[in-house]
Amino acid sequence: MSLLHRGFFIVLLLSFALVLSGCQQEGTAEKAGEKVDQAAEKIGEQAEEAGEVVSEKAESAGEYMDDAAITAKIKMDILSDPLLKVSQISVTTTNGAVNLSGVVESQQSIDRAMEIVGSVKSVKSVKNDLVVKAD
Structure with missing residues (x-):
């Protein structure tokens, strides 16, 4: 009971x-x-x-589960993308607001990560803290 x-x-x-x-x-x-x-x-x-x-x-x-599902979907999509390396990109989601951070190889990688986030339902906003690795 x-x-x-x-x-x-x-x-x-x-x-x-x-x-x-x-x-x-x-x-x-x-x-x-x-x-x-x-x-x-x-x-x-x-x-x-x-x-x-x-x-x-x-x-x-429910909000927590939605945030976890959003984060998992984004990480899975990043992992399956040949241009991106999931180990370089940190993804967190709070109340539908996604934060991307880390160091990536190129501006093209940043653009692709933003495309992936934009394609995921329930994402309310994105904060992009990704930077291109200095040579």
């Missing part, structure tokens, strides 16, 4: 215990009904908050 489900279950049990004790002390169905309504409202609020947290975490994880 996940932590979210376990917490929801515990809150639910405590709410019912509260309702039952309210029934015994107050002795009226109306008071018990009010307590059930209050408990249900609290459970609803807590479930909504938990759902928002889970949604935020999933979105964050």
Whole structure:
């Protein structure tokens, strides 16, 4: 049972215990009904908050996976390109923004690396810190 489900279950049990004790002390169905309504409202609020947290975490994880996939695709394409050497080019991606850095053989290598990055979906921007090796 996940932590979210376990917490929801515990809150639910405590709410019912509260309702039952309210029934015994107050002795009226109306008071018990009010307590059930209050408990249900609290459970609803807590479930909504938990759902928002889970949604935020999933979105964050999704962004991370997208960044990792972008980086992997670019590195794979660079590795398979005869003009480029993957060991010369560092690729990092943060929130869809790609950063290329390193020393390459020619301006043509820089241009080709930029073409590769431009062909990858989900890339939002590119920072090119590649430099041509001095002779």
